[in-house]
Structure formats: C-alpha cells, structure tokens
Amino acid sequence: xxxxxxxxxxxxxxxxxxxxxxxxxxxxxxxxxxxxxxxxxxxxxxxxxxxxxxxxxxxxxxxxxxxxxxxxxxxxxxxxxxxxxxxxxxxxxxxxxxxxxxxxxxxxxxxxxxxxxxxxxxxxxxxxxxxxxxxxxxxxxxxxxxxxxxxxxxxxxxxxxxxxxxxxxxxxxxxxxxxxxxxxxxxxxxxxxxxxxxxxxxxxxxxxxxxxxxxxxxxxxxxxxxxxxxxxxxxxxxxxxxxxxxxxxxxxxxxxxxxxxxxxxxxxxxxxxxxxxxxxxxxxxxxxxxxxxxxxxxxxxxxxxxxxxxxxxxxxxxxxxxxxxxxxxxxxxxxxxxxxxxxxxxxxxxxxxxxxxxxxxxxxxxxxxxxxxxxxxxxxxxxxxxxxxxxxxxxxxxxxxxxxxxxxxxx
Numbered sequence: 001x002x003x004x005x006x007x008x009x010x011x012x013x014x015x016x017x018x019x020x021x022x023x024x025x026x027x028x029x030x031x032x033x034x035x036x037x038x039x040x041x042x043x044x045x046x047x048x049x050x051x052x053x054x055x056x057x058x059x060x061x062x063x064x065x066x067x068x069x070x071x072x073x074x075x076x077x078x079x080x081x082x083x084x085x086x087x088x089x090x091x092x093x094x095x096x097x098x099x100x101x102x103x104x105x106x107x108x109x110x111x112x113x114x115x116x117x118x119x120x121x122x123x124x125x126x127x128x129x130x131x132x133x134x135x136x137x138x139x140x141x142x143x144x145x146x147x148x149x150x151x152x153x154x155x156x157x158x159x160x161x162x163x164x165x166x167x168x169x170x171x172x173x174x175x176x177x178x179x180x181x182x183x184x185x186x187x188x189x190x191x192x193x194x195x196x197x198x199x200x201x202x203x204x205x206x207x208x209x210x211x212x213x214x215x216x217x218x219x220x221x222x223x224x225x226x227x228x229x230x231x232x233x234x235x236x237x238x239x240x241x242x243x244x245x246x247x248x249x250x251x252x253x254x255x256x257x258x259x260x261x262x263x264x265x266x267x268x269x270x271x272x273x274x275x276x277x278x279x280x281x282x283x284x285x286x287x288x289x290x291x292x293x294x295x296x297x298x299x300x301x302x303x304x305x306x307x308x309x310x311x312x313x314x315x316x317x318x319x320x321x322x323x324x325x326x327x328x329x330x331x332x333x334x335x336x337x338x339x340x341x342x343x344x345x346x347x348x349x350x351x352x353x354x355x356x357x358x359x360x361x362x363x364x365x366x367x368x369x370x371x372x373x374x375x376x377x378x379x380x381x382x383x384x385x386x387x388x389x390x391x392x393x394x395x396x397x398x399x400x401x402x403x404x405x406x407x408x409x410x411x
Contacts, residue, residue, distance in 0.1 A: 003323040043228035082326040093275025141188035153198040159190035168240040179231020202254035213240035263334035270348035277352040280359040339401035342394035
C-alpha cells in the first residue's frame with residue numbers, strides 16, 4: 001500500500017502550492033471583502049472586481065496546466081489517482097477561493113462526476129463541457145426540510161411521470177451553490193415510486209436551474225452568515241415540468257447515483273479540512289512565538305506545548321486515515337470503501353475543528369474576529385459535520401461494518 005507522494009504528483013504538488021501561496025492567497029481577502037458591494041446591494045451578485053480576480057486566477061491555472069485535477073479514471077481528467085489528488089486537495093483547503101480557481105470545488109466536482117460516470121450523452125453535451133470549462137456552476141439538490149434527510153431512503157420530494165415529462169413538487173433546503181448567479185444546473189434527487197423497495201424509490205435528474213416553477217425562498221444562514229455569493233438556498237418547486245431525458249442512469253436508480261457521487265466528494269472535503277488544520281496550526285505557532293505575556297512567549301505558557309504537539313500528531317493521524325480511504329477508493333471501489341470514507345468523515349472535521357479552536361484561543365479575542373480567517377474556518381469545518389451525512393450516520397456505518405465481522409445478523 002503506497003500512500004506517499006508519487007513522482008507523478010510531486011512536481012504538480014509544488015506547482016499547486018506555489019500558485020496558492022504566491023498568486024491566490026494574496027487576493028483571497030480582497031475577494032471576500034467585495035461581498036455585498038455590488039451596486040444593487042445584492043450580496044449574491046459579484047462585483048466587477050470579484051469577477052476580475054477569479055477570472056484572472058482561473059486563466060493562470062489553465063496557463064500553468066492546473067485545471068480539473070480532481071477527475072480520476074477519465075480521459076477528461078488529469079490522470080491522477082484518488083490518493084494523488086488527495087494531496088492537492090489538502091493544499092487547496094488552506095485558502096478559501098483556491099479550489100474554485102483550479103475548477104476543483106464542491107458541489108461542481110461531485111456533479112461533474114455524476115455526469116461523467118452516469119449521465120447520458122445529452123447530459124454531457126448540455127452540461128458537462130461547460131462545467132469542465134468553468135463557464136457555469138451547479139448545485140446538488142437533495143436535502144429536505146420536512147424530514148431527516150440523513151436517511152436518503154425516506155426523501156419525499158415528488159416527481160410524478162406525466163407522459164414524456166416528470167412534474168416536480170416540494171421543497172429542498174441547504175442547497176449549496178444555488179445562490180451563485182452562475183449556477184445553471186441542478187442535480188436533483190426525487191421520489192418517483194414511493195411503493196418501491198427503499199433503495200429503488202428515487203430517481204436522479206439533471207435540470208436547468210431556471211426552469212419555470214422553481215422559486216428561491218431564502219438563503220439559509222450558517223451561524224448568522226448567509227455564505228454569499230455561494231449560498232445555501234431554500235427552494236420551492238411548484239409543478240416544475242422537465243423532460244424524461246432529464247433522468248440520470250434510470251428510474252429508481254437515484255440512490256445508486258447518490259452513493260457514487262458522495263464517496264469521492266467526502267474524501268475531497270476531508271483532505272481540505274486537513275489543509276485547514278495545517279493552516280491553523282501554522283497560525284497558532286507563529287502567533288505563539290511572536291506574542292509575549294508575563295515575560296514569556298505564549299508558546300511557553302500554560303499547556304501550549306502540549307496543545308501544539310497534540311495538534312501536529314492528530315493532523316498526521318487523520319491525514320493517514322484519509323489517504324487510506326483514498327487508497328480503498330482506488331483499489332476496491334466506492335461501495336467497499338464506504339466504511340473507510342465514513343471513518344474520515346467523522347474524524348477529519350472533529351480534528352480540524354479542535355485545531356482551529358486552539359488557534360483561535362492563542363490569538364485571543366482577535367481569533368474570533370474578522371481580522372483573522374480562523375472564525376470563518378471554524379464555521380466551515382463545523383458545518384462539514386452535517387454536510388454529506390452527519391457524524392451519527394457515519395458512526396453507524398462504521399459500527400455496522402465492524403459488527404458484521406462477528407455476526408451474521410443484520411444490524
């Protein structure tokens with residue numbers, strides 16, 4: 001089992017790291033400071049300066065041949081394994097806009113994966129090329145307000161066949177990316193047969209986000225922040241008509257598509273969380289060495305040596321577990337790798353949240369202010385404990401896999 005940095009990715013990693021440090025990071029703060037400054041006052045519209053920053057950085061990524069690094073096992077991608085890409089995802093996690101600059105940001109990567117693996121030629125021609133080219137953005141429309149969406153088998157949002165069309169009715173919320181004015185595609189999971197076996201009730205659809213009958217009710221707030229211009233929107237669908245060719249893979253196969261989509265995405269999320277933890281540890285050390293209290297550097301006060309040491313050790317352990325999950329993805333596939341993916345989905349955000357919290361503490365009140373990126377990092381990492389399945393669901397998956405070693409009973 002080789003989890004190290006391959007010769008194939010070593011030079012690529014150096015190029016990614018250099019571009020992030022020297023070209024992306026210096027513009028990150030300015031990009032986010034522009035939110036809400038559009039002449040209309042609409043926080044979900046980009047200013048001319050934001051578009052200039054992002055478009056120029058994307059062009060530099062293309063010029064450096066650092067584009068669509070995430071897509072594995074496809075001639076459209078870069079030819080990296082999941083293990084190899086994991087190291088790049090970690091670097092991208094250190095700076096807020098980095099993943100988008102390389103066209104490697106969620107939810108687009110997962111949606112492109114769906115179109116590439118499961119989509120028809122119609123879907124690919126309509127959506128995939130523009131997504132791969134960075135011309136449009138997308139959203140994954142799954143979570144519902146009226147039930148526990150962590151149990152995907154009970155999703156109730158309905159799609160009823162009417163001749164050569166499906167008619168969609170219901171509400172979805174926490175739809176990340178739907179606030180972005182460039183969001184043109186929804187990948188949506190709907191209940192098409194409530195009487196079928198639980199894993200055959202749902203169908204995945206690809207549809208235009210501007211289809212008549214779709215209404216954005218509100219942006220959901222994360223600890224009081226609307227996360228503009230990306231946003232996590234609450235949507236209502238009223239008699240939305242879409243053609244039958246919008247079906248992805250086949251009727252009743254939505255659960256299959258969802259599982260295939262969420263596996264790689266969870267690994268990407270977790271490795272970016274490792275990157276955020278690395279950045280927070282760096283900030284913690286620099287702050288502790290540069291500030292004094294009671295005649296000593298902060299690093300020498302209290303339990304700060306232990307805190308720094310524990311942060312380093314926990315980052316290393318979680319990184320290795322993430323790489324093991326990526327290795328399992330590469331060698332045995334998404335289904336067999338699920339217990340490993342569930343393990344990292346629990347431990348990576350917990351570890352990163354702990355490290356960021358300690359970094360905030362050593363920064364004093366400044367650590368929770370707008371003067372440092374730590375508060376934003378913490379809210380993102382805390383939110384990750386819900387995204388793509390909450391901790392409890394993933395722990396359940398890990399426990400089920402463990403118990404099956406000792407019993408034939410269905411647990």
